[in-house]
Amino acid sequence: LYLYRRLGGLEGATAGRSAEEEVLDRFTDSDVKEALESLPESFRMTVLLADVEGFSYREIADIMEIPIGTVMSRLHRGRRALQKALLEFGMERGLVGDRD
Numbered sequence: 208l209y210l211y212r213r214l215g216g217l218e219g220a221t222a223g224r225s226a227e228e229e230v231l232d233r234f235t236d237s238d239v240k241e242a243l244e245s246l247p248e249s250f251r252m253t254v255l256l257a258d259v260e261g262f263s264y265r266e267i268a269d270i271m272e273i274p275i276g277t278v279m280s281r282l283h284r285g286r287r288a289l290q291k292a293l294l295e296f297g298m299e300r301g302l303v304g305d306r307d
Contacts, residue, residue: 264279
């Protein structure tokens, strides 16, 4: 998600990209949005505040009125869930192979 945001969506991708970037190039904005929306709200908000809005752990803790440790836990779990959702999406569409 960080890479996706940094590239300004998929339009900012350049030559010499990694395999991850090549796969991301095949996802549309709506695909990423759908994957984000599939996350539980507490994870989704934490991921959005950190990776899209760029807030620090402390700022997120203040905004959400939760301890920093909870922010870190939700961010880790949210990112993993997002990664899993995007991987499943990619596998369903033949964009990535099985991870056996």
